[in-house]
Amino acid sequence: MSLLLTFVLGSALTVVYVKHQSRVLFAELRGIQKQQDQQVIQWGRLQLQNTTLATHSNVESRARHDLQMRIPDKVELVRLQ
Numbered sequence: 001m002s003l004l005l006t007f008v009l010g011s012a013l014t015v016v017y018v019k020h021q022s023r024v025l026f027a028e029l030r031g032i033q034k035q036q037d038q039q040v041i042q043w044g045r046l047q048l049q050n051t052t053l054a055t056h057s058n059v060e061s062r063a064r065h066d067l068q069m070r071i072p073d074k075v076e077l078v079r080l081q
Contacts, residue, residue, distance in 0.1 A: 063069040
């Protein structure tokens with residue numbers, strides 16, 4: 001009889017422990033999912049910023065102001081045979 005009681009109590013404690021571990025792991029999963037969502041949002045922002053920075057007008061403006069570049073006055077085309 002005491003052996004049966006020991007098994008029942010052991011089984012009950014195991015169920016409590018497993019349920020606790022399940023809750024801990026679920027909370028960790030939710031945290032990781034939240035982090036993933038934030039990274040997806042950040043990735044979208046970076047893609048938008050990259051697209052904006054790569055526009056022709058922005059590249060030309062930065063070349064003029066930051067690098068002091070200009071369009072040449074005279075352009076010659078030379079054909080090689």
